[in-house]
Each structure stands twice: as C-alpha cells, then as structure tokens.
Amino acid sequence: MNILAIETSCDETSVAVLLNGFDVKSVVISSQINIHAKFYGVVPELASRAHIDNINIVLARALDKAHITFSTFKKQIDAIAFTVGPGLSGALLIGEMVSKSLSYAYNKPLIPVNHLEGHIYSAMLNNKLLRPPFLALIISGGHTSLIIVRKFGIYELLGETRDDAVGEAFDKVAKMLGMLYPGGPIIDSKSQNGNPYAVHFTRPYLNSSWDFSFSGIKTAVLNYIKKNHIHNESQVDDLCASFNQAIVDTLCVKTFKAAEHFNMKQIVLGGGVSSNSMIRKAFISLGKSKQIQVFIPSHNYCTDNAAIIGCAAYIKQLVIGVDYNIDQIRSNANSTLENWNKKYFG
Ligand code: KG4
Ligand code: ZN
Numbered sequence: 001m002n003i004l005a006i007e008t009s010c011d012e013t014s015v016a017v018l019l020n021g022f023d024v025k026s027v028v029i030s031s032q033i034n035i036h037a038k039f040y041g042v043v044p045e046l047a048s049r050a051h052i053d054n055i056n057i058v059l060a061r062a063l064d065k066a067h068i069t070f071s072t073f074k075k076q077i078d079a080i081a082f083t084v085g086p087g088l089s090g091a092l093l094i095g096e097m098v099s100k101s102l103s104y105a106y107n108k109p110l111i112p113v114n115h116l117e118g119h120i121y122s123a124m125l126n127n128k129l130l131r132p133p134f135l136a137l138i139i140s141g142g143h144t145s146l147i148i149v150r151k152f153g154i155y156e157l158l159g160e161t162r163d164d165a166v167g168e169a170f171d172k173v174a175k176m177l178g179m180l181y182p183g184g185p186i187i188d189s190k191s192q193n194g195n196p197y198a199v200h201f202t203r204p205y206l207n208s209s210w211d212f213s214f215s216g217i218k219t220a221v222l223n224y225i226k227k228n229h230i231h232n233e234s235q236v237d238d239l240c241a242s243f244n245q246a247i248v249d250t251l252c253v254k255t256f257k258a259a260e261h262f263n264m265k266q267i268v269l270g271g272g273v274s275s276n277s278m279i280r281k282a283f284i285s286l287g288k289s290k291q292i293q294v295f296i297p298s299h300n301y302c303t304d305n306a307a308i309i310g311c312a313a314y315i316k317q318l319v320i321g322v323d324y325n326i327d328q329i330r331s332n333a334n335s336t337l338e339n340w341n342k343k344y345f346g
Contacts, residue, residue: 001078001317004062005103006055006257008095009087009115010142011035011042013054015068016306017077021314022128026065027300027307030054037181040171048090055098062306079322081111081313083118085335088140092331100326109322111313112329114346116173116337118308119270120149121296125311130295134159135264137255139279140271141167141182141302144212145337146258149268152319153340158258159210166247167273169214172220175244177236187240189278194234194241196278199224201246203253209259217246241278255283259292268295275302316340 003021007014016027032050036042056248063069068076082099085092103110120136146163164172167184174183201220204213221243230236259267267285280296285296301308324344 001314002076003111003313004077005081005113005313006059006080006082006095006099007115007118007304007306007309008051008055008091009083009085010091010304011047011050012225012268012304013051013058013094015055015062015308016310017062017068018307018310018314021311021318022125024125024307024310025067026062027305028058028062029305030058030066033182039275040175040181042088044088044090044339047088047093051091051094055094059098069086073102075109077106077108079109079111079223079313079317081113081310083309083331084112084191084329085115085332087115087331087333089202089331089333092164092333095326096329096331099328109317110324110326110329110338111317111322112324113309113312113316114337115304115309116143116145116147117316118304119143119313120268121312121315122301122308123268124315125301125307126298127200127295130266130268130274133264134201134260134266134295135255135262136268136270137251137267137274139166139251139273141165141184141273143271144214146210146212146255147222147337148264152315155337155339157337158262159254160182161212161214161308162206163213163215164218166212166214166251167271169218170276172218176222176225177239178229182272184276187244188278190237190240190276191199191244192241194237194239198238199242201242202211203246203250205253212250212254214247214250217243217250217301217332220302244276244278247276250276251279252282252286256286256290256292260290266293266295270297270302270308272303275299279337
C-alpha cells in the first residue's frame, strides 16, 4: 500500500510517499526556519503563507522522487494522510485543503492523523517490529507528554508539561544566550564541550504527579546569567551542558519511574528534542541498566516531517480501515490524542 502523507502543522511543509508504512520512498521537507528565526519563534500568519507558497513544489518533488506523476497518481497512490492537529490553525488548513483536493480528484481515502501520533510511532520507521504496550515520551517544541500506548491507537495520557514544552525551554534559554532560533540544536552542540555539573539547577521532579514543568529551570538560567558575568565560550559551554543535564535528569527520572510503576518494558521517544545527544545517551544507558528497551527515532525522523505522519496513518488503517467520511474530517488546532474509534466513519 502506498500512502501519500502531508504535514503542515507548524513551520515545516512536508510531503512523503511510503510503501507499506515503513519504506519511505520519498520525504521532502521545506523548513521555514529562516522566516521565523528573527522573531525567535514561529509567527502563525507567516507560517500559513509560506505553506501556501511551498506546498505544491514540495508535493511535486516528493512525487517525482518516488517516481510518481500526476497521471500515474491514481494507480500508484492508495490513500492520502494528513495532520489534523494539534498545530497552527491556518497552517493545518493548507495541508487539509491539499489533502482533500487530492482525495476528491483521485477518489482516494483520506486518513486523518494526530501530530502526536506521528511522533509516537516515528521510531517504527527504524524498528518496524516495535509493538505496544510501551511508554512514549514526546518531547518537542510544542509538547512534553508521557503516554502509555496500551495497543495501537489506545492511549493513556499520564502527564504533560504544566508550562513550557521542553523544546520551548531549550529555545528560550538559547535566546537568553544570544543564539539563533531554534536554539535546541545549538545548546546540544555547545553542551558537548561543557561540564554538565559546573552549575547546579534544581530538578523539577514534581514527585506527586507525572506532569513536567520547565519554566523554573529556564528562570534559574536567566537569574544565573544576570548574576554572573558570562564572558567566555567555555562558560557558555558549561552553562549549556548544566542546563541540558538538568533537563536530562528530569526527563529520565520521571520516565523510568513511570515505566517501572506501570511495568512497561519498552520506552519510546519522539519529537524534535529526542534528537538531543545527552538525552539519547542517557536514555539508552539507563535502559540497559534497568533492562528496559529504549527506542529512539533516527535524527531525521525526530523533527517534524510527513514520513512520521504516513507511518502513523499506515498503522491506523491496518487497525481501523480507511473507510472515512471525508466531509466529517476537519483539521483542529487543539485536537487532543484520542483513542482510535469510528468517529470519522460516515
Ligand atoms: O518536533 P519538532 O520538530 O516540532 C514540534 O512539533 O514542536 O520539535 C522542534 C523542537 C525545537 O524546540 C528545537 O529546538 C528542538 O525541537 N530540538 C532540539 C534538538 N533538535 C531540535 N532540542 C534539543 N536538542 C536538539 N538536538
Ligand atoms: Zn512535532
């Protein structure tokens, strides 16, 4: 089965073609980082306009790379998947309109995918034998969510961030240090040269809950910068490494505690922040010592892209089929993770 997948929930316009869910024939991503960098965050209206400018080009390139033309589309593509949300409403709408147009024009089923589901199953693009039950930790610019995936499409949300998403904290700390947006990858690379125990930041463990909170660490970094004259690169490296270590400890302690509490033998990471070197190393090493298998997507499938949406769509159609009523499918900026059911069936 060939799925054409479209992702436009935030600042990446992406189209992918996947054969049987895990064989990525093409994935094309047009990033809008240059447009948003000067604002230190994504500007929704600019994002929508850039999606409009880019979507047809990205679609044509993805089809071309997969050796599909508009005249062979009907024969070669079996279903179209797109991100319904959560995300920016205008941005989501572009993906919805293009997906629906293709679906109507070529008479193909349309599979709605929640963006978080893309991240939850993204590690399967590297390990297609991964099966629930597992504990998923989604760490991105918009989310920090700890979710038990009992079966494909059956979710139990344990905890979320109460304030900043972890990626947001990385980006804000980077901004304080005068780095470009998005700052997560820059902090990651600076941390490689720093001492992670040079500055101590209190870890916000929130012991009575599975929720997270990152605004405290962010403010602690700001106070540290105000109080201490940071005048050389090695101080910046130490500060980055110390902040990064505080995040690593917070994520690891809570996630492994939850895995042990709920008797989960597999932990799956997803989202842009799971690209972080210190996080990857810590989860893999703790997993080994606690005999819990840890699955982390390769770097290209951590950040937003349409391949992860196509992969989730493939699994979804295996579980509940493709017979959706297109008119009932709508993008929704605030859509939450829902168990797969017959909601969209007409
Ligand atoms: O998943 P994603 O592409 O978009 C959302 O769904 O939000 O995640 C983007 C976030 C940004 O905040 C970015 O700074 C962060 O992921 N990020 C990283 C790294 N690579 C991307 N944070 C820390 N270390 C990294 N290596
Ligand atoms: Zn994402």
